[in-house]
Amino acid sequence: xxxxxxxxxxxxxxxxxxxxxxxxxxxxxxxxxxxxxxxxxxxxxxxxxxxxxxxxxxxxxxxxxxxxxxxxxxxxxxxxxxxxxxxxxxxxxxxxxxxxxxxxxxxxxxxxxxxxxxxxxxxxxxxxxxxxxxxxxxxxxxxxxxxxxxxxxxxxxxxxxxxxxxxxxxxxxxxxxxxxxxxxxxxxxxxxxxxxxxxxxxxxxxxxxxxxxxxxxxxxxxxxxxxxxxxxxxxxxxxxxxxxxxxxxxxxxxxxxxxxxxxxxxxxxxxxxxxxxxxxxxxxxxxxxxxxxxxxxxxxxxxxxxxxxxxxxxxxxxxxxxxxxxxxxxxxxxxxxxxxxxxxxxxxxxxxxxxxxxxxxxxxxxxxxxxxxxxxxxxxxxxxxxxxxxxxxxxxxxxxxxxxxxxxxxxxxxxxxxxxxxxxxxxxxxxxxxxxxxxxxxxxxxxxxxxxxxxxxxxxxxxxxxxxxxxxxxxxxxxxxxx
Amino acid sequence: xxxxxxxxxxxxxxxxxxxxxxxxxxxxxxxxxxxxxxxxxxxxxxxxxxxxxxxxxxxxxxxxxxxxxxxxxxxxxxxxxxxxxxxxxxxxxxxxxxxxxxxxxxxxxxxxxxxxxxxxxxxxxxxxxxxxxxxxxxxxxxxxxxxxxxxxxxxxxxxxxxxxxxxxxxxxxxxxxxxxxxxxxxxxxxxxxxxxxxxxxxxxxxxxxxxxxxxxxxxxxxxxxxxxxxxxxxxxxxxxxxxxxxxxxxxxxxxxxxxxxxxxxxxxxxxxxxxxxxxxxxxxxxxxxxxxxxxxxxxxxxxxxxxxxxxxxxxxxxxxxxxxxxxxxxxxxxxxxxxxxxxxxxxxxxxxxxxxxxxxxxxxxxxxxxxxxxxxxxxxxxxxxxxxxxxxxxxxxxxxxxxxxxxxxx
Numbered sequence: 001x002x003x004x005x006x007x008x009x010x011x012x013x014x015x016x017x018x019x020x021x022x023x024x025x026x027x028x029x030x031x032x033x034x035x036x037x038x039x040x041x042x043x044x045x046x047x048x049x050x051x052x053x054x055x056x057x058x059x060x061x062x063x064x065x066x067x068x069x070x071x072x073x074x075x076x077x078x079x080x081x082x083x084x085x086x087x088x089x090x091x092x093x094x095x096x097x098x099x100x101x102x103x104x105x106x107x108x109x110x111x112x113x114x115x116x117x118x119x120x121x122x123x124x125x126x127x128x129x130x131x132x133x134x135x136x137x138x139x140x141x142x143x144x145x146x147x148x149x150x151x152x153x154x155x156x157x158x159x160x161x162x163x164x165x166x167x168x169x170x171x172x173x174x175x176x177x178x179x180x181x182x183x184x185x186x187x188x189x190x191x192x193x194x195x196x197x198x199x200x201x202x203x204x205x206x207x208x209x210x211x212x213x214x215x216x217x218x219x220x221x222x223x224x225x226x227x228x229x230x231x232x233x234x235x236x237x238x239x240x241x242x243x244x245x246x247x248x249x250x251x252x253x254x255x256x257x258x259x260x261x262x263x264x265x266x267x268x269x270x271x272x273x274x275x276x277x278x279x280x281x282x283x284x285x286x287x288x289x290x291x292x293x294x295x296x297x298x299x300x301x302x303x304x305x306x307x308x309x310x311x312x313x314x315x316x317x318x319x320x321x322x323x324x325x326x327x328x329x330x331x332x333x334x335x336x337x338x339x340x341x342x343x344x345x346x347x348x349x350x351x352x353x354x355x356x357x358x359x360x361x362x363x364x365x366x367x368x369x370x371x372x373x374x375x376x377x378x379x380x381x382x383x384x385x386x387x388x389x390x391x392x393x394x395x396x397x398x399x400x401x402x403x404x405x406x407x408x409x410x411x412x413x414x415x416x417x418x419x420x421x422x423x424x425x426x427x428x429x430x431x432x433x434x435x436x437x438x439x440x441x442x443x444x445x446x447x448x449x450x451x452x453x454x455x456x457x458x459x460x461x462x463x464x465x466x467x468x469x470x471x472x473x474x475x476x477x478x479x480x481x482x483x
Numbered sequence: 484x485x486x487x488x489x490x491x492x493x494x495x496x497x498x499x500x501x502x503x504x505x506x507x508x509x510x511x512x513x514x515x516x517x518x519x520x521x522x523x524x525x526x527x528x529x530x531x532x533x534x535x536x537x538x539x540x541x542x543x544x545x546x547x548x549x550x551x552x553x554x555x556x557x558x559x560x561x562x563x564x565x566x567x568x569x570x571x572x573x574x575x576x577x578x579x580x581x582x583x584x585x586x587x588x589x590x591x592x593x594x595x596x597x598x599x600x601x602x603x604x605x606x607x608x609x610x611x612x613x614x615x616x617x618x619x620x621x622x623x624x625x626x627x628x629x630x631x632x633x634x635x636x637x638x639x640x641x642x643x644x645x646x647x648x649x650x651x652x653x654x655x656x657x658x659x660x661x662x663x664x665x666x667x668x669x670x671x672x673x674x675x676x677x678x679x680x681x682x683x684x685x686x687x688x689x690x691x692x693x694x695x696x697x698x699x700x701x702x703x704x705x706x707x708x709x710x711x712x713x714x715x716x717x718x719x720x721x722x723x724x725x726x727x728x729x730x731x732x733x734x735x736x737x738x739x740x741x742x743x744x745x746x747x748x749x750x751x752x753x754x755x756x757x758x759x760x761x762x763x764x765x766x767x768x769x770x771x772x773x774x775x776x777x778x779x780x781x782x783x784x785x786x787x788x789x790x791x792x793x794x795x796x797x798x799x800x801x802x803x804x805x806x807x808x809x810x811x812x813x814x815x816x817x818x819x820x821x822x823x824x825x826x827x828x829x830x831x832x833x834x835x836x837x838x839x840x841x842x843x844x845x846x847x848x849x850x851x852x853x854x855x856x857x858x859x860x861x862x863x864x865x866x867x868x869x870x871x872x873x874x875x876x877x878x879x880x881x882x883x884x885x886x887x888x889x890x891x892x893x
Contacts, residue, residue, distance in 0.1 A: 103841045104834035105848035128529045132586045147585065167514035168523040171621070172585060187519075209579070210588050212489050216496040217544060218534040221743045221757055227537025231530065242532055250535045260746050268563035275552045275562050301671070310658045311727060313674040338731070339678035379730030381773070 002032055005050050007084065009037035010181065010194040011077040011156030013069075020088050022052035025059045030092050035084030067101055068094060074116035077156045086111055122155045127164055129236050130176060133204035144187060147174045150199050150239060158183050159192045166190045207241040214242040220253035221260075293322045293407050296400075300373060306396040308374045308389075313338045318369025318404050326483050327367040327410035328352075329401070329420040331452055335384050338375035343368050348454035355453070359476045361483070367408050371423035372397045386454075394423050412482050413445060417452030436475050438482055446482060450475040491569040492579070498549040498560050499595060501745065502652075503708055503738040505530075507541045507590035507625040510647040510703035520621025522584060522591070524647070528625070529590050542593040542627060543583050547571055547608060551597030555654070555665035556752055557713045559745040560597045566747055570599075573612045580616060584624055591625030591647075592616070598631065606634035606642070613645035625703075632668070632676040639676070643683060648703035648735070651676050656724040660714035664751070677732040680705050684733070704735040711765060712758045713742040717789035722768055722779045729773065739765045764791040771797055774829055775822045794884050799825040802862060803880055812864045814843050826858035858883070 005019050016035075023033055068091070075083050090108050094100050103109055132147035147169070158176070162183035165174065175184040177197035184191050228246075237243035288294035300315045309315070316333035319342055336346030344352050356363050371394055377384035389397075401423055405413075415421045418431055424447065431449060439447040456472055459465040486494070507528030514523035530539035548570035549560040559566055571579075580592045594612060596605050609628055616622040628646040630639055642649060651673055655661050658670040680701070687700035707728060709721060725737040741757035768791060771777040775798070783789055785800045792800040802809060802825045811824050813835055821832045834852045838844060843866040850856055861870050861879060876882075 099841070102837045105838040105844060105851045107851070110851040124527075124529070128531050130587050134586075145585070149587070164523075164525070167516050167525075169521065169585070169587075170515035170519050171521050204586065206582050206586060209489060209492060210583065210586070212493050213496050213543070213583075213588075214532060214534065214540065216493045217500045217540060219500050219536045219538075219743055222536040222538075222741070222759060224537030224759070225535050228533040228535050231537075231539065232533040240532065246535055253535065257744065261744060263747065266565045266747055269565055271550075271568075272554070272563040276554075279552070310670070313678045313731060314671055335731075339682050341675070341678075377730070379726040379779075382729060382733060384730045 002034060003028060003051070003053065004034045004036060005084075006036045006038060008194070009081075009084070009156075011159055012194075013073050013076045016076055016084055016087065017072075019050070019052065020091055021062055022055070023088065024062050024091060024095065025055035026053035027056055027060070028053055030085065030089040033085070033088060035081075035088070037081060062095075064091065064094060065098075065101070071101065071112055071116055073160075074119045075112050077119045077122075077160055078115040079155045080115060083115060086115070119155050119157060119160075122153050123157050123161050125236065126151055126153055126157060126161050129232075129240060130165075131207075131239065131241060132169075132174060133202040134206070145172045147172055148200060148202055149174070149176045150197075150202065151176060151178050152235075152239065153178055153180055156180050156194070158194070162190055162192050204241075211242050211245055215245055215249060218249055220249070220256045223250065223253050225250060296403055296407065300400055303373065303400070305399065306374075306393045308372075308376045308393060311376070312374040314341050315373045316341055316343055316370065316375070317373060317400075318367055318408075319343055320363075320367030320369075320408075321365065322367075322408055324365060324367035324408055325410060326365070326412045326414065326479070327369065327405070327408060328414045328416060329424065330368075330370045330416050331419040331454075332370050332372035332389055333375045334386060334454070335375070335377070343370055347457055348452070351453040351456060355473055355476050358473060359480050361476065361480050367404070367410060369401070369404055371401060371420045373400055389419065391422070394419060398423050411445060412448065412479070413441070414448045414450065414479055416450055417455065420452075421449055436471075436478060438478075448475075448479055448482060450479075486569055488575060488579075491571060491575075492545070494567050494569040495546045495549060495571060496544065498546045498566070498597075499544045499593075501559060501740065501743060502544065502593075502595060502629075503538075503740040504593070504627070504650060504706055504736070505539050505541045505544065506648075506703075506706070506736065507627075508703070509735055510625060511699070513623050515621070515623050518621055518623070520623060521581065522622050522624035524590075524623070524625050531588055531590065541590045542625065543580055543589045543591070544593040545571070545576070545579075545595075547573075547576065547594060547596035547605070547612075548599055549597050550599050552600075553598055553665070553667045555668065556749040557654075557664055557710055557742060557745075559747075561749065563749070564745075564747045573608055573615070576612050577616055577620065580624075581620060581622065584622070589624075591627070593627040593629075595629035596631075602631045602633035603635050603638060606631050606638045610638055610642045610645070613642065617645045627703075630676070630680075632672045636679065639680065640683065643680075643687070643701040644699070646701055648706060649680060649701045650706045650708070651680075652708045653724070653728065653737075654708070654710060655714050656709055656716040656721045657714070660716060664713060674731075677705065677707070677728070677734075681732045705732065706734055706736040706738065708738040708740055710742050711739050711762055712755070713752060718761070718765060718768070718791045719779070719783040719789035721765060722772065722783060725769060726772060726779050737769065739769070760793050761791070764793060764797060768797045776819055777801070777823075795880070796825070798823070799858075799883055803883075806879075809862045810864045810870050811862060813849070814839050814865060824859060824862050826855050826862075 007015050072087050075087055086108060090112055093108065100106065101109060130149045130151045132149045135146040135148055137143060137146065158178055158181040165176065165183065166185050173186050176182060177200060179196045181192060181194040182197045288298055297317045300317050303309060303315055316337050330344065333343060334346045334348065337343055353363060372389040376387045376389050378387050413424065415424055422428055431451060435449050441447050451472060456465065456468055459468055510524050512525055515521055528541055530541050532540040534540060550568050550570060551560045551562055554561045554563050576594065583589045594609055596609060598605050613626050613628060616626065626646045627648045627650065628642050630642060630649045630651050632651055653673055654665055654668065661668055661670045684700055684704065687698045690697055711721060728734050728737055739762050741759050741762035743757040744755065768782045771782055772779055781801060782797050783791065785792060785804050791797055811820055813821065818832060818836060821827055821835060831852050831854055835844065838848065845866045846856060846868050849859065
C-alpha cells in the first residue's frame, strides 16, 4: 500500500523525523511513501490525510547516529522536494548497515552530502551578504540602535542562521526579512518565522562610504571577473549596495591601467627631500671602540662569510664574562638559539645547564660559544631539521672563534663534540680516543674533550642513554676539577 | 583644505590594496552572547564581498596614514612617490570599523601604516586602536595588525593581546632584493622580529603555573607577504624562502603578491602586467608543500630554470615528469601516494580511504567524489579501469595543456 505524507517542509527536521520514525517502526520501505510539501499539494491532499501505519509488534528500537542527525538537519533545509525521500531512504538503509555514512561514494550518501554542502554554502553566503541598514530612532528617543536587512536565500535556512546573527550583533536590535521567513533580535529574544516577507524600501548613508571603500580597494591591473562571479554570483547583486559599481569598474579597468602606465614617474615632492635630509642628519648609532668584545660582537651580526647567514635568523655569538677562565665550545646554534640569539638555550642547553648545576659550576662564570655562529638546517614542514655544518663552513667561521679566544684568553677550553674539536685543532679524530683527559695546548692552555649534549638527547636506547649521561656528568666534574 | 572622511578613505584604502592578505580565519571561536557587545569569530573566515579583481573583501583594509619616511621602490607609499597623502585619527579608524561591521560589510579590521616620525610612534597608535576597540567598544571581531619590525618589544607584546593576527612583510624573497629595492629595511631585523613573535606565541601558549590557563596572544598566528616579479628571483628561490619561513617562524600563511604596476611608479621598476598565473602556480606549489607531502625540490625540479610550468599545475607537471610512479591503484595505494595523484584533493583522498573499506571503487565512484575524470583517468587504476599505457603516451602533456589561442584578425 502507498502512503502519502505532507509536510510544511520549511527547514524543520522535527516534523519529518516524527513521521519518519513512525514509518520506520512499521518497517515501511522507502518506495511506498510519497512525501509532499504543502506548497506543491494540489489541494487534494492536506495534513488531514497524514496517517502513520501501526508500529510493528514488538516495535523495533529506532536509533540513529549523531552524524546522521547533523546531516539531516542540513539536508532538510534544502529546497529540493526530493529531500524527504532521500533522507528516509538513507535512514532506512542505515537501519540495516550502520557504517553507511562513511561510504562517501554511495549514491544516496553523496547526494545527501551534496545537498548539505549546498545548504552550507547558502548559509555561508547569507552570513556574508546580508547588509544591514540602520533605521533612525524616533526623534528624541534613546535606546538600542535598530537595523533591518533584506536577503533572498535559496534554501530554508533562516532559522538555522539566525543564532549566528544573534551571537554577532548582540548589542543592536535587528530584523532580517526574506521570502522564506524572517528573524529578529531585540536583546532578549531571538524570534524566527517561516512566513514569506515583502522586500522593504531601505536606505543607509553609510552605504556610500562602503562603496568608496569597495571601489578603492579594487586593483584594476588584476582583473579576474570570473573568480568574482564564482564567489559572488549575480543573483546576490541586487541586494548588495556595492554591486551597482561593478560594471563601471570592469569597463574602466583597462583604460585606468593604461593611463597609469602612460604617466611617467614624476619628480618627488619636497616632502621626500626633507625626509632624506633629516635622515642624513641623524647621527649614526655610537659604535663600540675597535678591538673590544662589544665591537667584535657587533661586527659578527652582519657576517656574510659563508652562505648560511641569510638562511638563519641571526648570528648567535658567544656569551659570558670577557675574562672567563673557562670556555665551552659547542657545534652550532639550534632552532631555539637561532630565535633567541643566545647560545645553549634550547633542549641541549637545558641539559647542559642541569649538568653544570649538578656538578656545581656556575654558568655565569663560563664563556659559552659555538664553532659555527649561524644555524644550518633543512626546512621540513613546520619544523627545521638540524644539518651538520660542513668543513668549509667550520673553517670560515673559525675566524670568529679565533677572535673570541684572543679576547677572552681562557686557560681551559672544553670542546663539546667533533665539530668543536675540528674547529680548534683542524683534526678529525674519534672523540672516544681523546675524550675525558686534559690535553696540553700552546700558550699554556688546556683542552678537554667531551660529547655534545644534543648527542645525549638523541640516544634512543634508555639504558645506554643513562650510561652516557653519567659519563657526561663525570666529564663535567673533571672540568670542574681542572678549573 | 582638510580632506573629507570619504576622500581620505579612498586614499588610504587605495594605499592598502597591494597587501594580498585578507584572511579572517584561524582564530579562536568567540562571540558576544555573554558580553552583550558586538562581534564574533567562528573558525572559518567570511568574505563579505568580491571585487572584480577576484579578491575577497573580508576586512576593512586601510592604512592609518600613507605618509612614510621609507623609500621602498615597489611601494605606492614610498616617500618619493607623488600619490596624495592623508591620515586618519585613531577615532576615525575605530568609527569606520564599528559602523562597517554593524552593517555586515566586514569581519573586522586589517590595519597597517606608513612609518611616520618613528616606528614606535606609529606602532603605538595602531595598538591604541586595537586596545580601544576591544576594551572600550567591546568589539570581538577580527583584528589584524601589521607590525613594524623596528618597533619595541613592549608594543608588539601589547599588540598580541588585542590582535588576532600579527604580520610583518618579508617583502622580497632574497636579502639582496631587499637591499636593492627597500634599502631602509633590514632583512635580519625582519627575521628577528618574526623569531621573537614565534617565541612569544609559544611562551603564551604554555599553561601558566598558577591557573593552568593558556593566555591569549595573537591566536591566529603570524603571516607574511612576498612580492613576486619585482626582482629577478626564480620560483625555486621564492618557495625555498617560504619553506624556511614556515619552518622557522611557524607562519600560518605566506602570501604571494604578483608585482602590480603602481601609480607614479619608481623608475627602477618595469611597468608590467602583474604575473597573475605565476602567482597562482606559487600558491598551488605552497599548498603541495604544506598539505601534500611534496618537497620544494620535487616541485621545482621539473624545469631547468627553477621556474614552475605556467601551463600545467605543479602536481600535474610533477606527475608527467614521474610517470614510472603511475598508474596508482586507488583501491590499494597508501594515503601519501594517493595525495600525489593529479586531480585528487585532500578531501577526495579522505573519501577514497573511508569508502574503499566497504567495496572496491570504480571510476563512477570517483565522479561522485567530485573528481574530474578527464584529469585522473591516465593516472589511476580501479575496478573496471586500467589506463592501458596511457601514462606512456608522448602526447599526454598536450592533452592537458591549454588550447593554443586562436589569433584573431584585426
